Amino acid sequence: MLHYKSKALFAGVVLSISNLMAQGNKDYPIQPVTFNHVHVNDQFWAPRIEVNAEITIPYVLQKCRETGRVDNFLKAAGKKPPTNLTEYPFDDSDVFKVIEGVSYSLQTKTNASLERSLDTLIQIIGEAQEPDGYLYTFRSMKPEKLHPWISQKRWEKDSDLSHELYNSGHLFEAAVAHYLSTGKKSLLNIAIKNADLIVKDFLYGKAPYFPGHQVIETGLSRLYRVTGKKDYLALAKYFLDIRGNGVVKGSEYSQSHKLVTDQHEGVGHAVRAAYMYTGMADVAALTGDQSYINAIGKIWSDVVYKKMYLTGGIGATGAGEAFGAAYHLPNMSAYAETCASIANVYWNNRMFLLHGDAKYIDVMERVLYNGMLSGIAQDGKKFFYPNPLASMGQHQRSAWFGCACCISNVTRFMPSVPGYVYAQDKNNVYVNLYMSNKADIQLPSGKLTLSQETAYPWKGDVKISLNPVKQMAFAMRVRIPGWARDEAVPGDLYRFASLQKANKIVIAVNGKPVDYQLEKGYAVFNRTWKKGDVISFELPMEIEKVIANEKVKDDQGRFALQRGPIVYCLEGPDHADQAVQNIVVEEQTNFTANYNPSLLNGILTLDGKGSATSRQVNSNQLLKKELPVKAIPYYAWNNRGPGEMVVWIPSQESLSRPKPAPTIASKSKISGSVSSQRMLSSLNDQFEPSSSEDKSALYVHWWPKKNTEEFIEYTFDQEYTISESKVYWYDDSPFGGCRIPANWEVLYKQGNDWVPVKALTPYETTKDKYNTIQFEPVKTTGVRMKIKLPVNHATGVHEWIVK
Structure with a gap:
């Protein structure tokens, strides 16, 4: 029997979608220039995208075979006995995410071998799908005993732990990516069959449960865009609106404690949360639902102003992989999961597409260069799950995790990075990120080719060459990063120690400085452009000392180093005794920037002086020894083995962790x-x-x-x-x-x-x-x-x- 509230919810969702769709097709007012139209050729991102395509994707695909994730589908298809299941019922999603990553890579570089692997894999997935469209290997293989997270009845425990709908969401994302990349409908047909079953079981009232782990909402939105089937959009909205409405008991952990439109703070599991906010943005863009936009705007302010690490990481605690209380941002025990950083990029990019404000790109860029990039080693085969901001050697990247969500997430995310560089709104072109590239953009007034030349993030010089197919009138909106305007982050969670007012960035067109207005963080140039026009400028790459809000107790008496978008840290291999926890640096200390092409694949280090502290036997007075201090980009730490690391550097001796005194215990x-x-x-x-x-x-x-x-x-x-x-x-x-x-x-x-x-x-x-x-x-x-x-x-x- 359908719950009364579910009937009312279903009727309201269908009516709402019908009314909104009757107003004409809607979507984000600003659209990204998709990554297959942006060809990155710089020395920073291009090699990383290449490593992902050539090393990480094949590696993770092989791991999915070795660990039994592919076998799960063979077992569900009856081709192998249902024994020796993998550990988690969301392991199917790792296979889907790798398919998505391969599909994205195929859009930018053909690989016949990988494409054949996908064809074989998709055939196996199709054979595992039940006749009515159900696809969930942990149930379909009919094991002797169901995993404890799974109910005897379909969907019943999804609002808790089963991840049936989570897996489907990643299936939909992968299917759309595969279809757009190859033109093949093999995986898309599997996804549509599965989505139609979920529509039947949920949208028409048979299963009044919400997804325990969000992501299906974005998957359904993408499936709707490709197929035009309104039921998919209606279902995405249904899954959002059923949360917190009393049909099924909810919790802050899964953001189901109250209606999504009544939520104003970031709470619970950080990955689930950011996926949900991303899904709300998608549904709001496609339906025009302003109540969603209002809610995620308030949540964004709560997260960015009170709960975000300097690296852009979110999720302060390992207890529930969750947001902590406001200003609770411990460093050594920071969780800041790699998946949460990726979800944070998705969410902030969507916020920009809704509002056209550079502050969302400021946050997104911070995550990209720091909290996300730290999640993968430079060899492409070791990974972080949490990304702490301090370590005494207990943290180490791993070649694999039983819960491999972060690893497979990296494979699908890295190929999409070029898609965050540009965006357009009619005849407005947004330049959001800086990396050497060539891009093709179709404007209403005609085709435009852009070429960008820069050594960013190490240098601030940027040259953008415009080549319209003809003389055309359109606006170029060039982002001036917050850090270049003396704003560490939006809000007051972090600030630069230097209080000097930043000079206005000089921007030249065809070599001549021009005046411009700054609108929502963008320098706007609205004019008729011709082939060969050039926009050039230099962003000030000053070494900044960052100070945290006094309410962040863990960072008081400390500062962090930042240059451009890059957050820095001290790491053991660059210092005496492999130790940095005992280092103290006075806040007024000057640092110099030095590029080292042979260190960590080429990085710019920040060099200064500090002192190392050590304890004495039978004395509380610390011994001090001056020493050179070298800071490296945070993303590059732990590529030389486990050891000490610190982002927030003590400027007071009392906050250092001195080298132990030679006691009986310390010498043992x-x-x-x-x-x-x-x-x-x-x-x-x-x-x-x-x-x-x-x-x-x-x-x-x-x-x-x-x-x-x-x-x-x-x-x-x-x-x-x-x-x-x-x-x-x-x-x-x-x-x-x-x-x-x-x-x-x-x-x-x-x-x-x-x-x-x-x-x-x-x-x-x-x-x-x-x-x-x-x-x-x-x-x-x-x-x-x-x-x-x-x-x-x-x-x-x-x-x-x-x-």
């Missing part, structure tokens, strides 16, 4: 029932945690173990007499998996045996403080802590001190 060799030496090294790093759940540094943990006996151990550099041990527990309750231990005991090495110490004080297990045990003095070469984990949880340790 560490071992234990934990395989990660990086984790074990946290035990004696002398970093004082702010609380038991402090995630801003390394710590040892035994998650997901529970109710087991574990140990950690110091082997001393010589024999010592010891009589005290202090431990600070890691406990991330109530949401995490670690708690203080059930009990613990200290033992010392006597010959080849481990003997319990004779305690003089009781063993305590208390959060948020050092737990101290004093015992009769013993002479030994080593000490061990035996730890019994709680029955239902793991345990962790921040710091272990021996005296």
Whole structure:
């Protein structure tokens, strides 16, 4: 029986779509110049797009075969037994995203081998599809036991975890890309058959559930544009409007806690959120729904003004991969998922297409050059899932993840980067990004070819040559980036330390400076253009020190470095002892820019002077040693192995993490029932945690173990007499998996045996403080802590001190 509210919602959506469509075809007032019409030939983006096409895409396609993702479709088709499923029920989407990436690449460079691979893969997908259009391998293969995220009934758990509709969304995106690239309808027909089933089951009231993970909304919008079938657009709107209307219980995690038009803050899972806001923009553009535009405008302000990292990353916490509270932007534990950065690009580009304001491109550019680009290594075969802004060596790009969403997302995104350079609105041409390229643009007044020459982002010189097919009147709208106008970001979340007012950018036409008006961040030149006309200018590539809003507690007493669109960081390999957490740089320190063609595929470094701090035994006074400081682009870090990194540089000694004093513990060799030496090294790093759940540094943990006996151990550099041990527990309750231990005991090495110490004080297990045990003095070469984990949880340790 259809829920009453669903009936009313369905009727309202259909009526709304019908009324809006009756007004004529709608879409974004500004349209992008698609990437297949923009041929990038610079030294920055072109090599990266080439690496994606030649290395990353084949690599990820092979990984989809090796990990069983392709086999899932064969199992669903009955060609393999339904055993050894992959880990997640959204693994189908990785295959679809790779197909989308291959399809985009084929638009710019033919590859017969890859195209044949797609044909074979699409045939396998088609055979896995059920007769009525249903396509979800984890159910269709009929395993002996369904994945716990899947209900016995179709769609029933999608608003929770099943990802049936999420997979379909990526199928639709891939199908449209494949059709537009090759002209083939093989995958498009599969997508249409699947979409028609979902229309039947949802739009006509059979399944009143919302998608747990958004993306189908944008997929349906793209499918509507290609097919013209209004039901697809109506279904996209239905999926948005059913969220938070009481039909199915919702939550902030999936942005279903209230109606989408009543949401004014960025909350919950950051990827789902940004995909939803992108979908709302698409539906608003295609229907003219102003209530959607109002809502995502308010949400954008909340995110950009209060919840965005300097790198453009969003999603501050790993708990739910979610937005944190306003101004809560921790650096070491920053999540800033690569998928969220890609979704943030999609969302900001859509906001620009709606409003024509350069502030959205300012944010998009920040994400592109920093938070997104850091997600993939320079070899094209290692990846970040989270993108932290500080590290003590615990972060490392991986060759693969069980949850491979970020990896497959990169493959589909990179070929589309040229599509963000230009846009048009009738006879208005927007120049949004700067990279050497040649573009063909069809204006109402005629065909225009643009050529752009620049060494951006390392140099600010830009030359744009115009070659219209005839003399034509049209407007060139040239973006002056916010950072070139002394605006670090829209809003006051970050600002440049230098308060000097930026000079107006001098722009020349055919070599002569011309006056212009700045409209929404664009220098506007409305004139009759002829073949050979040239617009030229130089953006000021000043080295800027960035200061965070005082409400961002994690960044107080620190500054970050930025030059042009590039955010910088300090990394271990460029500094003494491979350490940067102990570096302090005075805010007034001058830096110089130096291009190094042999470092990290060619980068511009920022060089200055600072000091390294270290602790002393039995003294709170720090030792200081002057040293040269080198900053590299944030996107390039971790390409030389794991190590220390910091974006926000302390200008106060008290905020540095000094090199440990030579204590018994710091000079010891560490071992234990934990395989990660990086984790074990946290035990004696002398970093004082702010609380038991402090995630801003390394710590040892035994998650997901529970109710087991574990140990950690110091082997001393010589024999010592010891009589005290202090431990600070890691406990991330109530949401995490670690708690203080059930009990613990200290033992010392006597010959080849481990003997319990004779305690003089009781063993305590208390959060948020050092737990101290004093015992009769013993002479030994080593000490061990035996730890019994709680029955239902793991345990962790921040710091272990021996005296």
